[in-house]
Amino acid sequence: MSDSNFDVVIIGAGPGGYVTAIRGAQLGLKVAVVEKQHLGGICLNWGCIPTKALLRSAEIYHYMHNAGDYGLAAKEISFDLAAIVKRSRGVSAKLSKGVGFLLKKNKVTVVDGEARLNGPGKVDVSKDGKAVSTLTAKHIIIATGARPRELPGLEADGKLVWSYFEALVPETMPKSLLVIGSGAIGIEFASFYRTMGAEVTVVEVMKQVLPVEDAEIAALARKSFEKQGMRIMTDAKVAKLDKATNSVTATIETADGKSETITVDRVISAVGVVGNIENIGLETTKIKTDRGCIVADGLSRTDEPGIYAIGDVAGPPMLAHKAEHEGVICVEAIAGLDVHPIDKAKIPGCTYCHPQIASVGLNEAAAKLAGRDIRVGRFPFMANGKAVALGEADGLVKTIFNAKTGELLGAHMVGAEVTEMIQGYVVAMGLETTEEDLMHTVFPHPTLSEMMHEAVLDAYDRAIHT
Amino acid sequence: MPIEILMPALSPTMTEGSLVKWHKAEGDSVESGDVVCEIETDKATMEVEAVDEGILGKIMVAEGTDGVLVNQVIAVLLEDGEDASAISTASAPTPAAAPTAAPAPAAALAAPAVTTPVPAPAAAPSGARLFASPLARRLAADAGIDLNAITGSGPHGRIVKRDIEGAQAGGVATAAVAVTVQPAPAAAAPKPAMVDDASLPPYTEVPHSNMRKVVARRLSESKQTIPHFYLTVDCELDNLLALRKDLNSRSDDYKISVNDFVVRAVALALGKVPEANAMWTDTGMLLFDQADISIAVAIPGGLITPVVRNAGAKGLVAISAEVKDMAGRAREGKLMPEEYQGGSFTISNLGMFGIKNFSAIINPPQACILAVGAGAPRPVVKDGALAVATVMSCTLAVDHRVVDGAVGAAFLAAFKPLIEDPVSMLL
Numbered sequence: 001m002s003d004s005n006f007d008v009v010i011i012g013a014g015p016g017g018y019v020t021a022i023r024g025a026q027l028g029l030k031v032a033v034v035e036k037q038h039l040g041g042i043c044l045n046w047g048c049i050p051t052k053a054l055l056r057s058a059e060i061y062h063y064m065h066n067a068g069d070y071g072l073a074a075k076e077i078s079f080d081l082a083a084i085v086k087r088s089r090g091v092s093a094k095l096s097k098g099v100g101f102l103l104k105k106n107k108v109t110v111v112d113g114e115a116r117l118n119g120p121g122k123v124d125v126s127k128d129g130k131a132v133s134t135l136t137a138k139h140i141i142i143a144t145g146a147r148p149r150e151l152p153g154l155e156a157d158g159k160l161v162w163s164y165f166e167a168l169v170p171e172t173m174p175k176s177l178l179v180i181g182s183g184a185i186g187i188e189f190a191s192f193y194r195t196m197g198a199e200v201t202v203v204e205v206m207k208q209v210l211p212v213e214d215a216e217i218a219a220l221a222r223k224s225f226e227k228q229g230m231r232i233m234t235d236a237k238v239a240k241l242d243k244a245t246n247s248v249t250a251t252i253e254t255a256d257g258k259s260e261t262i263t264v265d266r267v268i269s270a271v272g273v274v275g276n277i278e279n280i281g282l283e284t285t286k287i288k289t290d291r292g293c294i295v296a297d298g299l300s301r302t303d304e305p306g307i308y309a310i311g312d313v314a315g316p317p318m319l320a321h322k323a324e325h326e327g328v329i330c331v332e333a334i335a336g337l338d339v340h341p342i343d344k345a346k347i348p349g350c351t352y353c354h355p356q357i358a359s360v361g362l363n364e365a366a367a368k369l370a371g372r373d374i375r376v377g378r379f380p381f382m383a384n385g386k387a388v389a390l391g392e393a394d395g396l397v398k399t400i401f402n403a404k405t406g407e408l409l410g411a412h413m414v415g416a417e418v419t420e421m422i423q424g425y426v427v428a429m430g431l432e433t434t435e436e437d438l439m440h441t442v443f444p445h446p447t448l449s450e451m452m453h454e455a456v457l458d459a460y461d462r463a464i465h466t
Numbered sequence: 467m468p469i470e471i472l473m474p475a476l477s478p479t480m481t482e483g484s485l486v487k488w489h490k491a492e493g494d495s496v497e498s499g500d501v502v503c504e505i506e507t508d509k510a511t512m513e514v515e516a517v518d519e520g521i522l523g524k525i526m527v528a529e530g531t532d533g534v535l536v537n538q539v540i541a542v543l544l545e546d547g548e549d550a551s552a553i554s555t556a557s558a559p560t561p562a563a564a565p566t567a568a569p570a571p572a573a574a575l576a577a578p579a580v581t582t583p584v585p586a587p588a589a590a591p592s593g594a595r596l597f598a599s600p601l602a603r604r605l606a607a608d609a610g611i612d613l614n615a616i617t618g619s620g621p622h623g624r625i626v627k628r629d630i631e632g633a634q635a636g637g638v639a640t641a642a643v644a645v646t647v648q649p650a651p652a653a654a655a656p657k658p659a660m661v662d663d664a665s666l667p668p669y670t671e672v673p674h675s676n677m678r679k680v681v682a683r684r685l686s687e688s689k690q691t692i693p694h695f696y697l698t699v700d701c702e703l704d705n706l707l708a709l710r711k712d713l714n715s716r717s718d719d720y721k722i723s724v725n726d727f728v729v730r731a732v733a734l735a736l737g738k739v740p741e742a743n744a745m746w747t748d749t750g751m752l753l754f755d756q757a758d759i760s761i762a763v764a765i766p767g768g769l770i771t772p773v774v775r776n777a778g779a780k781g782l783v784a785i786s787a788e789v790k791d792m793a794g795r796a797r798e799g800k801l802m803p804e805e806y807q808g809g810s811f812t813i814s815n816l817g818m819f820g821i822k823n824f825s826a827i828i829n830p831p832q833a834c835i836l837a838v839g840a841g842a843p844r845p846v847v848k849d850g851a852l853a854v855a856t857v858m859s860c861t862l863a864v865d866h867r868v869v870d871g872a873v874g875a876a877f878l879a880a881f882k883p884l885i886e887d888p889v890s891m892l893l
Binding site for chain 1: 599600601602604605608619626627628745747752802
């Protein structure tokens with residue numbers, strides 16, 4: 001076997017690709033992963049991780065401003081933007097290096113370059129336009145991820161109109177900012193820049209902010225954002241952007257037919273992401289695409305035998321942990337293990353704005369739409385001892401059960417640290433617990449997680465502290 | 467080391483059975499998957515397949531032996547290069563005295579290679595812990611399903627929600643089972659259940675499969691609780707048959723059936739009369755945005771309804787490929803629950819059996835089912851004169867709580883022209 005022949009070649013070393021590579025290696029497969037830029041992909045270098053570093057700076061800055069609430073004093077509070085960005089980049093660099101180490105430890109071959117399918121079983125790799133090598137493999141896994149969606153007229157230009165790439169490395173703090181789109185990416189940047197002092201306007205085309213979240217949770221989040229001084233316009237659309245030398249005037253149309261112009265220093269375009277399906281040689285295969293993503297089945301198999309697609313490029317939900325899990329199932333099936341397709345109803349989602357949002361499963365509207373007879377439980381942060389002690393009394397935990405079977409259909413949270421709590425419900429759903437098992441589970445006191453217990457009890461009119 | 471073949475357990479309560487017949491003789495070579503012998507209990511006969519390959523070295527239990535204890539060694543398989551002398555080192559018959567007794571060390575060593583591919587839960591001795599998720603237990607209790615009869619597909623054979631749903635829909639659990647279970651022949655069930663009914667002729671009692679129970683329960687419930695009414699329409703098929711012939715002559719990649727046209731026509735007609743694409747619930751009527759068409763497929767022991775999702779958005783070739791694929795897998799019992807659950811409208815086609823016209827029972831919770839008969843030459847009146855046309859009768863069964871007579875008629879009025887002038891399906 002030559003060095004260019006592998007059991008599995010993975011295209012892209014994002015969270016889906018590198019995790020799949022390691023799992024494949026654990027199973028004794030000879031694995032190569034081709035990456036054109038950074039190990040760890042967007043998630044680690046330009047997404048999940050560096051934004052968390054920025055938001056941590058914002059969080060501490062926020063605490064400093066509110067030190068008085070806790071009997072502390074902080075004077076002359078200020079920040080050094082360059083240092084905040086430098087820390088964020090440092091975090092990414094460190095973790096990217098860590099991925100390289102893990103791949104090496106697991107004897108995964110890392111190929112530096114751009115991959116292109118050359119029919120089934122073959123991948124051509126080039127670097128700076130020059131052919132480097134051709135890899136052959138029985139199994140090829142496409143994990144090329146996604147990139148910012150561009151809407152005509154709202155394209156990022158890197159200077160006045162930013163995508164997440166530029167928004168992660170600002171040289172100066174804009175005084176005013178327009179964020180187009182209120183999904184996780186848009187809201188996290190809005191939260192960071194607002195906390196750091198910018199005047200922030202968020203424009204969302206849908207009826208609610210965070211459109212995929214439960215309407216009640218999104219409404220509470222919106223109230224918090226507005227209390228922090230954010231301006232939120234829903235049911236509204238940015239019709240055009242007029243650029244001056246150092247500012248942008250945006251024309252915003254609202255659903256009632258009115259239009260308004262606002263002038264801001266910078267614009268962040270966060271209108272979603274699209275799969276990276278171009279220039280990877282899909283045309284040399286039988287692979288089908290649909291709305292910018294590769295069509296694949298529950299075990300990530302495409303229409304071309306021996307080629308698989310996982311993660312963002314294989315369609316929503318476009319989340320790093322979905323990509324990882326899909327990749328693991330895919331490579332385990334390749335290795336002959338008995339696996340089941342990922343259950344998309346049990347993939348949690350987290351948004352790290354202030355307050356945080358976390359959810360899993362069906363929201364109330366979707367559960368009703370599915371014709372389910374449901375029971376809904378709610379528990380507010382202000383009735384939880386730990387939340388009050390933390391000074392984080394805004395928030396809500398909400399549960400949705402199938403009234404007939406007691407199946408936990410969904411859980412939705414807004415408030416402090418909820419992103420660290422949601423996995424409790426995810427485990428419960430994964431193990432198919434019913435309300436009874438959750439009621440019998442002991443939650444430690446005093447914790448925020450007690451609200452998860454109470455929200456279950458409340459669905460059956462048994463909450464203690466309300 | 468020679469591989470022992472043990473007496474398998476067919477059910478959790480089985481402690482012994484009869485070895486009816488050996489399909490292989492001593493000295494025969496055995497391939498993986500070959501049927502080695504047949505085992506019988508009071509309920510069923512079972513073929514035991516080999517997992518490993520080798521030479522059948524020695525038969526320890528002769529055929530026709532009754533009362534063979536579960537886990538007793540019934541034969542020994544020799545691997546390549548081994549000769550019969552190796553058998554002397556193999557364990558003598560070690561009947562399991564009680565189901566809870568620990569296996570003999572030799573049997574334990576051989577365990578991974580043993581050719582008794584009975585699903586783990588079924589092989590568990592009675593009284594052993596049964597692994598099932600809390601939700602699966604509750605769903606099973608509600609549906610009256612015995613968990614002991616279910617093969618778990620979760621981690622370590624745990625029974626999970628999808629296994630219960632699979633059982634409800636007709637025992638199409640996804641776990642691979644290498645044992646083929648057949649209803650016992652008459653000889654094995656000499657005692658009819660209704661012995662006091664002397665007026666009956668001799669018969670064989672076939673135990674209900676889960677699918678049979680589900681079919682019985684759901685359709686009784688449907689016919690008893692849903693106010694059915696029926697509307698019949700005759701459709702001339704000649705244009706459709708000509709178009710079908712033309713389309714099918716263009717490529718060998720597909721072969722569109724009349725039923726594929728019916729699926730598309732129903733979906734398009736539902737698009738025109740969306741009130742018929744509906745479902746009754748106690749709180750309100752659900753009006754669907756797309757037509758997910760369930761197709762009744764006969765499978766051994768019952769029927770199942772794979773669903774063509776959003777059929778109105780699919781072309782004939784796509785519909786045809788999807789139906790063919792799902793019907794094929796349905797017959798093999800390999801459909802995933804999401805492939806046969808849901809659906810907003812059902813089509814049942816008995817045309818291939820030459821049935822002229824029939825009335826179907828509504829597939830709850832849906833509101834309509836279209837029963838499609840055979841297309842056959844019939845006299846028709848055209849321009850005041852008798853003529854011959856190929857005519858297909860379709861009867862729509864309708865839930866009157868959801869769809870009134872005029873709406874049902876409007877649906878058929880939209881459906882009929884699509885069938886009679888199939889080119890209009892392009893519009």
